[in-house]
Amino acid sequence: MFENFISKDKFKEETAIFYPGLSDEKLKPVLTELINKSAEDFQKIAQKGNATEEEYQNAIENGLNRFSSIYLELDTEDRERICTYYEELMDIVGLESSGGHLNNFMYGFDPSK
Numbered sequence: 001m002f003e004n005f006i007s008k009d010k011f012k013e014e015t016a017i018f019y020p021g022l023s024d025e026k027l028k029p030v031l032t033e034l035i036n037k038s039a040e041d042f043q044k045i046a047q048k049g050n051a052t053e054e055e056y057q058n059a060i061e062n063g064l065n066r067f068s069s070i071y072l073e074l075d076t077e078d079r080e081r082i083c084t085y086y087e088e089l090m091d092i093v094g095l096e097s098s099g100g101h102l103n104n105f106m107y108g109f110d111p112s113k
Contacts, residue, residue, distance in 0.1 A: 001092045002043040006036050011081060023075040030070060031078070035085045038063035042089050057099035060086055064105045079106055
């Protein structure tokens with residue numbers, strides 16, 4: 001499942017989730033590489049066989065931090081799409097919560113706190 005995730009074309013228009021596609025097409029290779037690195041991180045954790053929820057949540061936090069240098073270049077739809085990719089990764093491993101990291105990425109805080 002990780003291989004399918006990594007190989008799929010990302011950040012293209014997807015009407016089913018109301019995503020118009022990247023606001024700046026030149027960011028596509030960078031964003032694709034960053035989200036694929038997160039998929040590889042998840043895969044390494046899963047291959048250990050005794051992964052914990054905390055390990056995956058740390059991987060989400062570390063992965064989202066990789067976007068910090070280009071965060072201001074992303075519009076709201078692009079940030080939402082990044083979060084939905086993380087949700088897909090969470091679904092692959094059966095993780096219910098990002099530990100607030102997705103909310104922090106989107107909104108700068110965790111509204112559940």
